[in-house]
Structure formats: structure tokens, C-alpha cells
Amino acid sequence: MSRSEVLRATGPTASASMDVKIGMKKDGTITAGQIFFRMQGGAFPGMSPIGEALPCAFACYDIPALKHEAVEVIANRPKAAAYRAPGSPMAAFAVESMVDEMCRELKLDPIEVRLKNGAKNGSKSSYGPIYTMIGLQETLEAAKAHPNYAIPLGPNQGRGVASGFWFNHGGETSVSLAVGEDGTATVMIGTPDIGGSRASIGLMVAETLGIPYEDVRVNVVETGALGVNEPTHGSRATFASGKAAVEAARQAIAEMCRRAAADWGIDADAVEWKDGAAHPAGPNAGKHPPMTIGEIGAKMGSTGGPISGHHEVTAGGYGASFGTHVVDVEVDPETGRTTVIRYLVVQDAGTAIHPAYVEGQYQGGAAQGIGWALNEEYVYGTDGRLQNPVFLDYRIPVASDLPMIDTVIIEVPNPGHPYGVRGVGETGITPPLPAIAAAIAGATGARIRSLPCTPPKVLAAIKALRG
Amino acid sequence: MRYHTPTSFTDAAAIAARATGTLRFLAGGTDVLVQMRAGMVQPDDLIDLKHIPGVDKIEQTPDGGWKIGIAVPGIVLGGHAALVRDWPGVVEGMNLVGSTQVQGRATLAGNLCNGSPAADSVPGLIAAGAMVTVTGPSGSRDIPVEAVPAGPGKTNLAKGEVISSITLPPRGKNGGDAYLRFIPRTEMDIAVVGCAVSLRLDGDKIVEARVALGAVAPTVLLSEACAKAIIGTTLDDAALAALTKAAEGAAKPISDKRGTKEFRIEVAGVLARRAAKIAYDRAKGLTK
Numbered sequence: 222m223s224r225s226e227v228l229r230a231t232g233p234t235a236s237a238s239m240d241v242k243i244g245m246k247k248d249g250t251i252t253a254g255q256i257f258f259r260m261q262g263g264a265f266p267g268m269s270p271i272g273e274a275l276p277c278a279f280a281c282y283d284i285p286a287l288k289h290e291a292v293e294v295i296a297n298r299p300k301a302a303a304y305r306a307p308g309s310p311m312a313a314f315a316v317e318s319m320v321d322e323m324c325r326e327l328k329l330d331p332i333e334v335r336l337k338n339g340a341k342n343g344s345k346s347s348y349g350p351i352y353t354m355i356g357l358q359e360t361l362e363a364a365k366a367h368p369n370y371a372i373p374l375g376p377n378q379g380r381g382v383a384s385g386f387w388f389n390h391g392g393e394t395s396v397s398l399a400v401g402e403d404g405t406a407t408v409m410i411g412t413p414d415i416g417g418s419r420a421s422i423g424l425m426v427a428e429t430l431g432i433p434y435e436d437v438r439v440n441v442v443e444t445g446a447l448g449v450n451e452p453t454h455g456s457r458a459t460f461a462s463g464k465a466a467v468e469a470a471r472q473a474i475a476e477m478c479r480r481a482a483a484d485w486g487i488d489a490d491a492v493e494w495k496d497g498a499a500h501p502a503g504p505n506a507g508k509h510p511p512m513t514i515g516e517i518g519a520k521m522g523s524t525g526g527p528i529s530g531h532h533e534v535t536a537g538g539y540g541a542s543f544g545t546h547v548v549d550v551e552v553d554p555e556t557g558r559t560t561v562i563r564y565l566v567v568q569d570a571g572t573a574i575h576p577a578y579v580e581g582q583y584q585g586g587a588a589q590g591i592g593w594a595l596n597e598e599y600v601y602g603t604d605g606r607l608q609n610p611v612f613l614d615y616r617i618p619v620a621s622d623l624p625m626i627d628t629v630i631i632e633v634p635n636p637g638h639p640y641g642v643r644g645v646g647e648t649g650i651t652p653p654l655p656a657i658a659a660a661i662a663g664a665t666g667a668r669i670r671s672l673p674c675t676p677p678k679v680l681a682a683i684k685a686l687r688g
Numbered sequence: 689m690r691y692h693t694p695t696s697f698t699d700a701a702a703i704a705a706r707a708t709g710t711l712r713f714l715a716g717g718t719d720v721l722v723q724m725r726a727g728m729v730q731p732d733d734l735i736d737l738k739h740i741p742g743v744d745k746i747e748q749t750p751d752g753g754w755k756i757g758i759a760v761p762g763i764v765l766g767g768h769a770a771l772v773r774d775w776p777g778v779v780e781g782m783n784l785v786g787s788t789q790v791q792g793r794a795t796l797a798g799n800l801c802n803g804s805p806a807a808d809s810v811p812g813l814i815a816a817g818a819m820v821t822v823t824g825p826s827g828s829r830d831i832p833v834e835a836v837p838a839g840p841g842k843t844n845l846a847k848g849e850v851i852s853s854i855t856l857p858p859r860g861k862n863g864g865d866a867y868l869r870f871i872p873r874t875e876m877d878i879a880v881v882g883c884a885v886s887l888r889l890d891g892d893k894i895v896e897a898r899v900a901l902g903a904v905a906p907t908v909l910l911s912e913a914c915a916k917a918i919i920g921t922t923l924d925d926a927a928l929a930a931l932t933k934a935a936e937g938a939a940k941p942i943s944d945k946r947g948t949k950e951f952r953i954e955v956a957g958v959l960a961r962r963a964a965k966i967a968y969d970r971a972k973g974l975t976k
């Protein structure tokens with residue numbers, strides 16, 4: 222497909238409009254929340270992410286009384302497609318903008334208000350389940366303590382804060398692992414790598430097998446080579462394929478322990494695996510020198526045949542990832558043009574297996590959210606046709622539009638994963654929309670209630686305020 | 689498609705005059721090749737002008753002006769210290785075009801003849817009072833840059849005519865120029881509004897001025913009213929207010945996907961004010 226066909230035909234996210242009502246006491250205590258969302262995803266029912274938007278809306282809060290309502294609107298528009306944390310950014314734009322507006326009105330610190338009302342371990346989530354182990358409070362504390370939050374603002378500058386949420390996902394997952402004759406391991410996964418998941422899975426397998434990362438190779442294989450795999454969606458790849466890969470590695474380890482046990486003439490139970498080798502489990506197992514994965518691999522043909530592991534599961538145990546962003550903008554009061562001058566992402570990764578890739582997801586989410594907040598927009602003509610199906614006019618941020626995006630990785634391990642992994646891919650696109658609108662409100666006094674915050678819109682809002 | 693490589697403008701004009709189908713000249717090709725790749729235009733005759741001797745030269749004229757070859761790319765203009773000293777506004781307009789890669793090819797003549805009302809180098813050329821030499825089947829004539837564009841994608845050049853050089857007048861003493869454009873991002877956008885101001889001072893007072901506005905009408909506009917608003921002033925607040933009003937009045941934009949009419953009118957005033965201040969400071973020698 223050409224770029225223009227991609228923009229016209231592969232589906233934007235849904236269009237949405239939201240009403241929010243929040244009850245807040247003067248001390249910042251939130252007493253109740255109510256939303257009514259409308260989402261349009263094209264000509265067919267069920268194409269908009271209304272089902273995700275509602276549970277995401279108040280997911281960051283512990284509020285005693287909530288009401289969620291929504292309708293889906295059907296229209297002759299291109300069908301919507303899943304777009305990073307489907308539904309969550311719109312929900313956050315509505316709720317977090319409202320919270321920010323109330324904080325400004327009551328002169329309360331937006332982080333303090335979120336700390337006060339934010340979801341904690343043991344809170345009943347807005348969508349039902351009890352949160353057992355989450356890291357929202359930690360992200361808020363880290364944002365509060367970060368130097369960016371204390372930097373004095375200049376003229377026409379404003380600071381915005383918002384939190385965001387994504388459930389994350391497990392899903393149908395099938396992974397195989399083969400031990401090589403040279404003691405290396407090859408892992409076959411079915412989730413395409415869109416941001417570093419192979420490296421992270423390789424690290425987890427290496428850790429489990431007790432061998433160097435360089436000795437593990439992770440391949441994304443074709444559909445029929447494994448059991449059914451859901452695609453890389455829902456921020457599930459490193460979590461679910463990683464979890465299954467660890468299980469597959471444990472299977473291979475069990476088999477390698479059996480081979481060593483047979484060689485040593487002891488019970489398999491009397492063998493333990495550590496540092497890439499089988500060891501006798503204790504003094505009763507007898508004195509045998511460790512047998513490495515390389516030694517076991519080299520003679521596997523004559524000790525029972527190929528050694529592999531395989532795990533398939535509809536993965537449960539995924540844990541939500543919460544994030545808090547702090548952004549500083551400068552608005553040109555004469556043109557309404559917004560420049561992002563400082564940006565901070567704080568997000569809970571569970572465990573950051575590969576911190577640089579985690580950081581990449583945080584920065585990518587922020588950049589994509591900044592585009593949505595400031596300039597990205599599908600412009601339809603009166604004939605209903607898309608007028609800007611090229612990157613010249615569908616204005617995603619270019620590198621020079623963005624400051625260095627600072628990151629803080631919070632690690633509140635997810636108990637549902639052997640190494641504590643949560644997904645990190647989607648949460649990051651959620652806070653930028655309300656955070657930037659809040660920062661613009663700080664810089665200009667004008668509250669932008671629809672996205673993107675284009676220069677004409679911001680300028681008109683500034684002028685309306687001046688009267 | 690017939691691809692021609694004439695070695696003189698007379699030959700180029702003759703080939704162009706004979707052509708019966710779709711014709712394009714090839715300078716840097718950053719418009720024409722992109723349009724061909726996109727299927728927007730399929731020329732029957734494509735006349736490459738880069739084989740003509742001298743088209744890559746920048747020369748000082750005897751009176752102290754500058755004669756610029758039609759194939760001189762933006763990056764060469766930007767690297768020419770003496771030209772930048774004389775006409776920083778003209779050069780900064782051209783240097784806003786595209787990226788470093790595009791700068792290696794894109795030319796003033798191509799930017800002008802592509803006929804976009806948003807062309808970034810054209811307001812600067814018009815404000816500077818630049819002339820182009822047009823060579824046709826029956827000889828050459830010199831016309832001001834503002835006489836070239838006829839509307840989006842159209843020029844007033846007659847069949848068989850080609851621009852053979854661009855001439856900037858002598859800058860002389862106490863002059864300064866500037867170009868500003870408004871885009872929502874920092875790069876890779878088409879001007880929503882552009883404005884160039886060139887002026888000359890006598891002491892603190894503006895004695896000559898030309899103001900051109902881009903992307904607010906079917907062609908780049910030369911606004912007499914804007915010039916009048918600041919001539920005879922020291923660019924004080926009253927003059928800036930008058931200039932703002934004049935620019936808003938001169939702007940006749942449409943609303944489209946790149947910006948609304950109201951926004952363009954307002955920003956025309958803002959840019960005129962800001963460009964005038966820069967040009968003024970340059971004329972005073974306060975900034976480069």
C-alpha cells in the first residue's frame with residue numbers, strides 16, 4: 222500500500238467526545254465521578270474501543286462512587302483500528318483534564334491530589350477487580366521528587382501533570398525452545414518484535430538457563446510453526462511470550478537434569494540446575510562434577526535425543542502499568558504555537574528486563590502522545606474524504622519538535638510473572654494528551670477541550686479569554 | 689518523454705517553443721521529480737538546464753548587486769558569506785526549503801516557477817526587489833520577481849520562455865531584510881503564512897521598505913500598504929500597529945487543511961511585525 226492508502230484505509234483510532242463530572246472537596250478529596258462517552262469507529266458496530274475507554278477512565282483513582290455510561294456512534298467513516306492503548310488516551314484526556322481544572326481552581330498541587338485519591342494496593346479498581354500490586358503511587362512520588370518538577374517556569378510557560386493506565390494483556394501464547402549441541406539455546410516466539418521484546422525474552426531465557434545472553438537466540442517464527450499466538454498487542458509480548466519462554470526453558474532444564482541423573486545413576490530429583498549446569502542437589506546425591514548445558518547438548522543424540530521445551534498457555538497474571546507524566550510547554554501568545562520544552566515520563570515497568578528498550582517505549586509513547594495532543598489530525602472534507610493522507614499534512618512530530626524525553630523507570634514487580642514483568646508499551650501514550658492541555662492552561666489560562674491543540678485553536682482560546 | 693540537455697538558454701527556449709505537449713524545465717528537480725514520481729505530471733519534454741554554462745555561479749554585478757545562476761542550490765547560497773551579509777532575508781527564506789538533502793538541489797528559480805503561493809524564497813526575493821531575466825524565442829527581457837507567479841502552479845511566462853538568471857540589487861548602506869514563516873512544527877511543513885521585509889534606514893528612520901506576504905493569496909503579495917505603514921517611522925509601537933493592520937488587510941487567505949482564514953490573517957500581522965523588527969536591527973547592524 223502507498224502511504225496515502227495506509228492513511229485512508231487502515232483505520233484511524235475512533236473519534237470520541239466525553240462528558241465528565243467529578244465531585245471534589247476543597248482539600249482535594251474526590252467523592253464521586255461520572256462519565257458519559259461517545260465513540261465513533263466507522264460503519265460497523267463494535268469497532269470503537271468504548272469497552273476499553275470506560276474501564277480506563279477512572280482506573281488511576283480510588284473513588285467511592287462512580288458511574289460509567291457510553292454510546293457507540295455508527296457513521297460512514299473509515300473503520301477504526303486498534304491504536305496504542307485503544308480508548309485510554311481519550312478517557313484520560315477527559316478525566317485528567319477535569320482533575321487538573323479542579324486542582325487549578327482549588328489551588329491544589331496536582332501530584333498531591335493524585336497521591337491522595339490515587340489507586341493503591343488493595344484499592345477496588347474502577348472496573349471491578351482489587352488491585353493487588355500496582356505502582357501508581359510510586360510513579361507519583363518519583364515525579365514529585367524529580368528535578369523537572371521544581372524548575373521555575375518562565376513567561377508564557379506552563380506545567381502539566383497527568384497519570385495514565387493500561388491493563389496490559391496475556392492472551393494465547395505458544396513458545397518453543399531448542400537446546401543446541403553447542404550448549405546454546407534457540408527460542409521460537411510468535412509475537413513480532415516491535416520494540417525490543419526479543420532482547421528481553423533472550424535475557425530472561427539466559428537468566429533461567431544460567432548461560433550468557435550471547436548464547437540465546439530468539440526468532441520470531443511463522444504462524445504455523447507454533448501453536449496459535451495472538452499478535453503483539455495489549456503490551457503483551459515481553460510479558461506473555463517471556464513467561465512462556467521461561468516455562469519452556471524450565472522444561473528443557475528438567476530434561477537436562479534427567480540426562481545428568483541418568484549419567485550419574487541417581488534420581489532426577491537429586492539433581493539441581495544452576496549457573497548453566499546440572500549439579501548434584503546435596504551431599505546424598507554423591508560427588509559428581511557439574512555437567513554443563515554444553516556437555517549435555519553435545520551428547521544428547523546418544524542420551525535420549527533432542528532436548529527442547531515448549532509451553533502453551535492463555536497467559537494470566539498480567540499486571541497493569543501506571544504512569545505519570547510532567548510536561549512543560551511554552552506557548553507563543555501571538556500565534557498560539559506550543560513548544561514542548563521539557564518532558565518527563567515516570568512509569569512502572571514491573572521489572573525492566575532491558576532498561577534501554579523500556580525507556581524507548583516510554584519515549585515513543587510520549588512522542589506519539591505529543592503528536593496527538595498538538596498537531597495530528599484526520600482532516601475530512603465536506604464530501605467525507607480524507608484531505609491529508611500524507612505526512613506533510615498529517616503532522617506527526619519531527620525529531621526537532623521534541624525535547625529530550627526524560628524517563629524514570631519504576632519497578633514494582635508483577636507477582637504474575639516469573640521475573641516481575643508488566644507490559645510497558647501502551648500506558649505511555651495516555652498521559653500526554655491531558656498533560657499537554659494542562660500545561661497549555663498553565664501557560665495561557667485557556668483550557669483546550671478538544672484535540673489537537675493546534676495553533677489556530679489555542680490562539681482563538683487565548684483571544685476569547687482576553688475578551 | 690524526451691530529455692533535453694541544451695547548453696544555452698537560447699537553445700533551451702527554442703526547444704521549449706517547439707514543444708507541443710507537457711513541458712517542464714529541470715533545475716534541482718525537487719518539485720518536478722517528486723511530481724513525476726507521484727504521477728501528478730508526465731512531461732513529454734523535460735529540459736535539463738544544468739548543462740548550460742554559468743548556471744551554478746553567483747557573481748557580483750558591476751553596481752554591487754548579485755547575479756545568481758538558476759541552478760545554484762540553497763546550500764551554496766547559504767554558504768556564500770558576502771551574499772548572506774547583503775541579503776540575509778533572501779537566503780534564510782531559501783534555506784528554510786526542505787532538509788539538508790533537498791537544500792543540495794533546490795533552487796530559487798524552481799521555487800519561483802513551481803508557482804506555490806507558500807514558496808519560502810519568493811517573499812524574500814520580492815521584498816528585495818529582485819529581477820529575473822527571461823529568455824524566450826525572441827530574446828531576453830528583465831522583469832521583477834513579483835511579475836512571475838500567476839496563481840497556484842502557474843506563471844506568467846509565455847510559451848518558450850525560461851528564466852536565465854536572477855539579479856538582486858545592490859544592498860547599499862543601512863539596509864536589512866528578513867523572512868519569517870509560520871509552521872506548526874519545526875520542519876517539514878509548508879508555510880501557513882510567510883512574510884519578508886526589506887528596508888533601508890536614514891539614521892533611525894525607515895526611508896525605503898518593501899513587504900511581501902506568502903500563503904495568504906493565490907500568489908505571493910507585495911503590499912504597498914505595509915510598506916507605507918513603516919516608511920518615515922522609527923518602527924515605534926504606532927508604526928508596528930499600523931503595519932499589523934496593513935498586513936491583516938492585505939492578506940486574502942482561504943481556509944484549508946493547513947490553517948484557517950482568520951488565523952492566517954492574524955498571523956500575517958504578527959509575522960510582518962516580527963520580520964520588520966529583525967530587518968530593522970539588521971539595518972542598524974545590531975544583528976546579522
Ligand SMILES: Cc1cc2nc3c(=O)[nH]c(=O)nc-3n(C[C@H](O)[C@H](O)[C@H](O)COP(=O)(O)OP(=O)(O)OC[C@H]3O[C@@H](n4cnc5c(N)ncnc54)[C@H](O)[C@@H]3O)c2cc1C
Nearest residue numbers: 713715716717718719720785786795798799801807808851
Ligand atoms: C522534502 C521536500 C521539502 C520541501 N520543503 C519546502 C519548503 O519548506 N518550502 C518551499 O518553498 N518548498 C519546499 N519544497 C519544494 C521545492 O524543494 C522548492 O520549491 C524548490 O525550490 C524547487 O526548486 P528546484 O530547483 O528543485 O525546482 P524543479 O523541481 O527543478 O522545478 C520546479 C518548477 O519550476 C520550473 N522551472 C525550474 N527552473 C526554471 C527556470 N529556470 N525557468 C522556468 N521554469 C523553471 C520547472 O519547470 C518546474 O515546474 C520541498 C520539497 C521537498 C521534496
